[in-house]
Structure formats: structure tokens, C-alpha cells
Amino acid sequence: MPDGFLRIVTLALVVLALFFPLLAEAGGSAYLVPSASRILIYALAAVSLNLLVGYTGLVSLGHAAYLGVGAYVVGILSFHAVEGSTIFGLPGTVEGLVSIPLAILFSALVALVLGALCLRTSGIYFIMITLAFAQMMFFITVSLERYGGDDGLFMYAGPNRLGPLDLSSEWTFFYVCLAVLFAFLLFCRYLVGTRFGRALGAIRQNEARMITLGCNVYRYKLAIFVIAGAGAGLAGALLANQASYVSPDVLHWTRSGELLFMVILGGSGTLLGPVFGAVAFLLLEEYLPVLFDAAGLELLKEHWRIVFGPLLIIVMLFNRRGLYGLLAGRPRQ
Amino acid sequence: MSADLLLAVDGLEKRFGALKATDGLDLEVRTGEIHALIGPNGAGKSTLMKQLSGEMKPDAGRILFRGADITYATAPRRARLGIARSYQITSIFPDYTVLENVATAVQMRMTGGAGILRRAKGDADIEEPALKLIERVGLSGAHDRLASALAHGQQRQLECAMALALEPSLLLLDEPMAGMGPQESAIMVELLRGLRGQVTTLLVEHDMDAVFSLADRITVLVYGKAIATGSPDEIRNNPAVREAYLGEEADAS
Ligand SMILES: Nc1ncnc2c1ncn2[C@@H]1O[C@H](COP(=O)(O)OP(=O)(O)OP(=O)(O)O)[C@@H](O)[C@H]1O
Ligand SMILES: [Mg+2]
Numbered sequence: 001m002p003d004g005f006l007r008i009v010t011l012a013l014v015v016l017a018l019f020f021p022l023l024a025e026a027g028g029s030a031y032l033v034p035s036a037s038r039i040l041i042y043a044l045a046a047v048s049l050n051l052l053v054g055y056t057g058l059v060s061l062g063h064a065a066y067l068g069v070g071a072y073v074v075g076i077l078s079f080h081a082v083e084g085s086t087i088f089g090l091p092g093t094v095e096g097l098v099s100i101p102l103a104i105l106f107s108a109l110v111a112l113v114l115g116a117l118c119l120r121t122s123g124i125y126f127i128m129i130t131l132a133f134a135q136m137m138f139f140i141t142v143s144l145e146r147y148g149g150d151d152g153l154f155m156y157a158g159p160n161r162l163g164p165l166d167l168s169s170e171w172t173f174f175y176v177c178l179a180v181l182f183a184f185l186l187f188c189r190y191l192v193g194t195r196f197g198r199a200l201g202a203i204r205q206n207e208a209r210m211i212t213l214g215c216n217v218y219r220y221k222l223a224i225f226v227i228a229g230a231g232a233g234l235a236g237a238l239l240a241n242q243a244s245y246v247s248p249d250v251l252h253w254t255r256s257g258e259l260l261f262m263v264i265l266g267g268s269g270t271l272l273g274p275v276f277g278a279v280a281f282l283l284l285e286e287y288l289p290v291l292f293d294a295a296g297l298e299l300l301k302e303h304w305r306i307v308f309g310p311l312l313i314i315v316m317l318f319n320r321r322g323l324y325g326l327l328a329g330r331p332r333q
Numbered sequence: 334m335s336a337d338l339l340l341a342v343d344g345l346e347k348r349f350g351a352l353k354a355t356d357g358l359d360l361e362v363r364t365g366e367i368h369a370l371i372g373p374n375g376a377g378k379s380t381l382m383k384q385l386s387g388e389m390k391p392d393a394g395r396i397l398f399r400g401a402d403i404t405y406a407t408a409p410r411r412a413r414l415g416i417a418r419s420y421q422i423t424s425i426f427p428d429y430t431v432l433e434n435v436a437t438a439v440q441m442r443m444t445g446g447a448g449i450l451r452r453a454k455g456d457a458d459i460e461e462p463a464l465k466l467i468e469r470v471g472l473s474g475a476h477d478r479l480a481s482a483l484a485h486g487q488q489r490q491l492e493c494a495m496a497l498a499l500e501p502s503l504l505l506l507d508e509p510m511a512g513m514g515p516q517e518s519a520i521m522v523e524l525l526r527g528l529r530g531q532v533t534t535l536l537v538e539h540d541m542d543a544v545f546s547l548a549d550r551i552t553v554l555v556y557g558k559a560i561a562t563g564s565p566d567e568i569r570n571n572p573a574v575r576e577a578y579l580g581e582e583a584d585a586s
Contacts, residue, residue: 190452195440198453202437205426212386213441214412214499 006327010272013279017178021171033170034242039282040177041238044184046262046274048231053260054269055192056224057204061127062114062134063259066229068141068251069110070103070236075246076147077102078155096160096167100237107233108226110137115225119218122207134256141248152247159241167241177238181275184231189271191227200224204269265312267324276323284308338400339364339503339533340385345394347380347557354380355391356557362503367525367534369544372554373577378537379421381554382507385535386418387411398503412441417501419492421508421537427481431472431491434480435463438498466494469527471520486517493521497532504534510543522547545569553577 016023017040024032045067052058077099080092093099114133121129147153159167167173191197203210203217210217240246249255258281266277288308292301300307319325340362347355354377362368370378383389385396387408396404403411426434436459440448443459453459467476470490475483480491493509509525510518522543528534529549538544544551545565552562555577561568568574 193452193454194450195453195456195459196449198433198437198440199449202426202429205428206424208388209420209424209426209495210437210441211408212388212412212418213438213495214409215441216409 004329006324006329009276009327013275021174030170033174035286037170037174037177037242038239039279040174040181041235041242042259042262042282043275043278044177044181044238045232045235046259046266046278047181047184047188047271048228048235049259050263050268050270050274051188051191051224051228051231053263054267054273055197055204056200056221057207058119058221058225059127059260060118060130060225060228061253061256061260062118062130062132062137063228063232064251064253064255065114065134065137066107066111066232067236067239067255067259068137068246068248069107070233071240071246071250072141072144072147072153072236073103073106073233074099074160074237074240075153075155078157078160078240079147079153082156094157094160096162096165096237096241099160100162100234103237104230104233107236108230111226111229111233112222115222115229119221119225131253131256134251135253138248138251138253141251148247150248152245152249155240155244155246158244173241177242180234180238184234185271185275192271196220196223261312264316265322267319267322270321270324270328273322273324276327280323281312284311337364338362339398340535341395341397342381342385343395343397345381345384345396346392347377347384347389348392353557355384355394358394358554358557358559360552360559360562362533362535363550364533365530366549367529367536367547369536369538369548369551370554371538371541371544371551376554377557378554379507380557382418382505382535382537385411385505386416412499415499415502416505417496417499417503418505419496419507419509421511423485423488423492425480425488425491425495427479429480430477431467431480431483432460432463432476434491435466435494435498436460438495439463439466442499463494463498466497467491469497470494470524471517486513489513490517490521493524497528502533504528504532506534507537508539509536510538510540518543 020036021033024030049060049063052060076087077092078094080087081094118126118129118133142150159173161167162176165172165176167176199215199220203220207217236250239250262277262281263274265281266275267273288304289301292304316322338361342358342360345355345358346353358381372378380389384391387406391404395402398414398416403414426437429437436453439459439462464476467473470493472487472490472494475487480488483491489509489512496504510521513521518540525534525547536548548565550562551565551568552559553568553574560577561571561574563571
């Protein structure tokens with residue numbers, strides 16, 4: 001458990017999250033609930049990316065591809081359910097208990113195939129090839145004419161059911177996202193604490209040494225690549241349900257870049273860092289222009305990124321472990 | 334090939350451009366011995382170690398381990414066959430504690446699939462052997478310290494513990510005492526002496542006192558070639574060695 005200031009901030013965030021829909025409603029801002037859900041979903045995606053970037057030292061610049069695969073699986077199944085047609089001989093579905101596991105499975109499979117290729121390289125080549133494959137996935141979705149091409153795919157049936165739960169209820173959906181994020185965090189905490197996780201950290205610190213200790217580092221990296229891909233796929237499935245809409249936009253390379261930014265801003269290699277990063281990133285993106293507008297700074301409102309960029313860089317320069325590091329103070333000695 | 338031969342190097346060659354770092358090298362390491370490899374800077378000692386551990390592929394020649402050709406076996410494969418090494422330039426996991434470093438090495442020897450999803454911290458199966466090794470190399474009490482926070486000599490000891498954690502049958506030590514103080518060196522010499530007969534060791538070392546007191550046999554490497562192999566006494570009295578190597582040392586000191 002984190003200590004000091006970090007603990008207070010963490011607790012405050014947890015309490016805020018638990019009561020957010022209530023508070024929003026009481027404050028007459030119920031419209032904020034879906035935005036909050038979206039933040040939780042991106043936090044989930046960032047946490048999954050952190051398994052690669054932070055814990056294993058694999059800087060992937062194509063993580064949005066798996067987000068996209070998850071989203072498209074949900075979108076396409078919903079499409080066929082509405083149309084009453086089949087895909088690969090099977091009917092579509094709007095049941096989340098079917099579509100979400102399938103989304104996870106598919107993104108894991110895509111991660112297995114792409115990871116098997118990407119992980120043959122390392123360093124800057126790895127960054128470039130993950131980006132290249134993500135772009136390939138992007139263009140594949142653009143070319144899916146039947147599913148809207150670059151216009152995207154609208155889910156006319158609305159969000160999925162999830163067993164007894166109806167995800168079209170904003171409250172229900174919010175709490176589902178919160179529960180999923182919480183469960184995934186627990187899973188990650190367990191995973192990095194295992195011998196497997198220990199080995200991943202060792203690979204990050206000194207891959208050559210791990211090799212001469214007898215480690216088949218390729219297999220370890222592929223395993224975590226698939227797990228991270230599956231996590232992003234889960235986030236993608238939720239994202240489709242959040243918007244009732246999927247489009248190639250989800251897979252755009254800038255999305256991958258944003259996820260990477262969230263991880264690094266929040267603190268890579270820390271459990272909660274990516275969550276802080278996602279919250280801070282999305283809030284700043286949303287409210288920085290509003291803030292400048294309120295302050296009457298027309299020019300900055302228009303070009304808010306001029307402030308946004310340096311702000312992110314300053315946080316990262318200040319502390320290698322990003323916001324998490326700033327809150328936690330000194331690392332262990 | 335005789336039965337007590339653990340490692341045989343046969344006509345090994347490694348070129349870096351025009352430079353022959355390993356030049357038709359023959360070397361035999363017998364089971365149980367401490368075999369020291371000495372030679373001036375740039376003689377190709379570390380390059381040989383890398384080829385033996387599998388980190389570098391030779392251009393020609395063969396490496397036989399227990400009679401089996403391992404010339405083209407990968408580094409992880411060789412580690413699993415029982416070849417472990419330590420590095421001239423310290424190679425550890427800086428963000429891990431001493432215990433985590435050694436436990437990681439222990440787990441790499443043990444992990445055969447199932448145990449991999451067990452919680453690592455507090456896992457007696459890996460931590461108990463790790464703590465024993467930490468004590469053995471003289472680091473007891475430091476097990477909770479971050480590896481990066483250790484003094485240089487202590488990192489060398491840690492390095493050695495990690496190699497031993499693989500319970501190797503052949504230990505490749507590349508200058509384990511480099512940069513150590515006299516006290517740490519003494520611990521290391523005692524440790525290596527204790528390993529004699531249990532773990533076959535190929536020891537690269539510049540500390541001649543340590544080499545001549547520890548080694549069962551010594552091979553002298555100059556410009557990638559073995560110019561002599563023999564007992565410490567034979568090497569000490571070998572005129573070619575004196576000229577090529579030991580003489581220089583004597584002049585320098
Ligand atoms: N990767 C490399 N590329 C090119 N040349 C290399 C490489 N590695 C080693 N060499 C050269 O090969 C020769 C042997 O180097 P090596 O490191 O094996 O020597 P050494 O006997 O270990 O020396 P030292 O006692 O200084 O550690 C040196 O001339 C070195 O410059
Ligand atoms: Mg050397």
C-alpha cells in the first residue's frame with residue numbers, strides 16, 4: 001500500500017469514484033457520468049499498456065490496435081444481431097457475456113500473432129514495428145466497408161446487456177467499468193508479484209543477464225504482450241458500449257500515443273500511475289480549453305495544446321515516475 | 334576424449350574485422366578442476382567466455398560440453414545444460430534487492446512452467462537457497478539492500494551468487510575479483526577454494542596471487558592463442574610464458 005500523500009490522494013480518488021454518479025447527480029451534472037466511464041476505460045487500457053512499458057520495458061506504440069479489435073468485435077456482433085445475419089456461420093449478439101469475452105479472446109489472438117513478429121526486434125525497431133502493425137490494423141478497419149469503413153459502425157441496438165445488467169443505464173455502466181478496472185488492477189498486482197512478474201522486471205533491467213540465466217525471454221515477452229493485448233481488448237469492448245459506436249478512430253496511431261503518454265505521465269512501472277495518468281490526461285484535454293476560455297485567454301483556448309504539451313513534459317522531467325512519483329516522494333532505497 | 338573432460342574447445346576462431354580475438358584456440362577443462370585463464374589485456378579472454386556462454390557465435394571451431402557439440406546452442410540452452418557465467422563488467426538487476434537478484438537466478442534454474450504463477454516474495458522455495466548463497470558469498474545482512482546501492486566489491490559478490498544460483502556444473506568467472514578490496518578478495522578466494530571439486534570453474538583473473546593459489550591448471554592466452562597449459566608450477570617456469578606475460582607483470586611492478 002502506498003504511503004503518505006499518495007495514500008490520501010488514492011483514497012480520495014477511490015471514494016470519489018465510488019460515489020461519483022451520486023455526487024454528479026446531486027450537483028446537477030449527471031451528464032458527467034458517461035465521461036467518467038470513458039476515463040475509467042482509458043485508465044484500464046493504460047494499465048494494460050503499462051504491463052509492457054513499465055514492467056517489461058517494451059515500449060509499444062501500437063497498443064490502440066488491441067483496443068480497436070476489442071471494440072470492433074463488440075460492434076460487429078451487435079451489427080449482425082440487428083441485421084439478423086451471421087458471421088462465420090454464427091449469429092451476432094448483444095449479450096455482453098458473450099461479446100466481451102470474445103473481444104478479449106480476439107485481441108489476445110491478434111496480440112499473439114503481431115507480438116510473435118514484433119518481439120523479434122527490440123529497442124527503436126520494436127517501437128516502429130508495433131506502430132506499423134497498428135497502422136495496418138487501422139487500415140484494415142477503414143477497409144471494412146460492410147461495417148461502415150472510415151465512417152465507423154453505429155450500434156443501433158445500443159449498449160450490450162450484461163447478463164442481468166443493462167449497460168445502457170449510465171449508472172450501471174459506470175459501476176461495471178469501475179469494477180472491471182478494480183479487478184484488472186488486482187490482477188496486475190498479483191501478476192507482477194509472481195515469479196513471472198519478477199522475471200519480467202529482470203528482463204526490463206538487464207535482458208542480457210536474464211538470457212544467460214537461462215531465460216527464454218522471447219516467450220516471457222510474448223506472454224505479457226498477449227495479456228496486455230487482452231486487457232486492451234477488454235477496454236475496447238467497454239469503449240464500444242460506452243459510445244454505442246466504433247470507428248477506425250479508436251485504432252489511430254495518435255490513440256496509441258495518448259495511451260503511452262498516460263502511462264508515462266502517471267508513472268510507468270507503478271500499479272496506479274497509469275490510472276492517475278489517464279485521469280489527468282483526459283481531464284486536462286477536456287478542461288484546459290474551458291479554463292482558458294473562462295480566463296478570457298482566447299488565443300490559448302484555441303491553441304491549448306501549446307500549454308498541454310509542455311505541462312506533460314514538465315511533470316515527466318520532474319519525476320521519472322511521473323505523477324505517481326511526485327505524489328509518492330522518494331523511491332525505495 | 335577422456336571421460337573426465339567437461340569442456341573441450343577445438344580450433345575456435347572469432348574475428349572482429351582483421352583482428353583475430355580467438356585464433357584457433359584449443360582448451361580442455363577437466364571435471365572438478367579450477368582452470369585459470371590468464372593473459373594480457375586484449376588477449377581474448379572475455380571473448381572466449383562469451384563464446385562459451387553462447388552470447389557470441391564463433392566463426393569456426395567447436396565447443397564440446399560433456400562430449401556434446403554445443404557450438405551453436407543458444408545462451409539459455411547452455412544455462413540449462415549447466416553453464417553459468419559472471420561478468421567482468423558487473424551485470425545485475427539494479428532495481429532489485431540483493432535477495433531479489435539471487436532469487437531471480439534461483440527461479441530461472443527451477444521454473445518449469447507451473448511455479449511461475451506463484452508469488453515470488455516470501456516464496457521459501459526460491460528465497461531459502463538464495464539466502465544461503467548470499468551468505469556464502471559474504472553478503473549476509475545486505476540481502477534487503479538495492480543492488481544498485483551496493484559498493485562495487487559487493488556487487489561482484491552478488492554477481493557470483495547469481496552464477497552459483499544456477500547450480501552450474503561449469504562456472505565461467507570473468508575477473509570476479511576486479512575492483513574488489515583485499516578483504517572481499519579474500520572472501521572470494523575462500524569461496525572459490527570451497528567450490529573446488531564441486532563445481533568446475535574456468536576462472537579469468539588478473540590477480541596472480543589468487544590465480545596461482547587457486548588454480549589446478551592454468552592456460553595462458555596471448556593474441557587469441559593458448560601458448561601454454563599446465564600446473565601453476567609449470568606455468569611459472571615456462572620461459573615462453575615468462576616472456577609473453579609474467580615478465581611484463583614483473584617489470585610493471
Ligand atoms: N565486439 C567487439 N568488436 C570488436 N572488437 C572486439 C569486440 N570485443 C572484443 N574486441 C577486441 O577483441 C580483443 C579481445 O578482447 P577481450 O575483451 O576478449 O580481451 P580480454 O582478454 O578479456 O581483455 P581484458 O583483460 O582487458 O578484459 C580486443 O582487442 C578487443 O578490442
Ligand atoms: Mg576481459
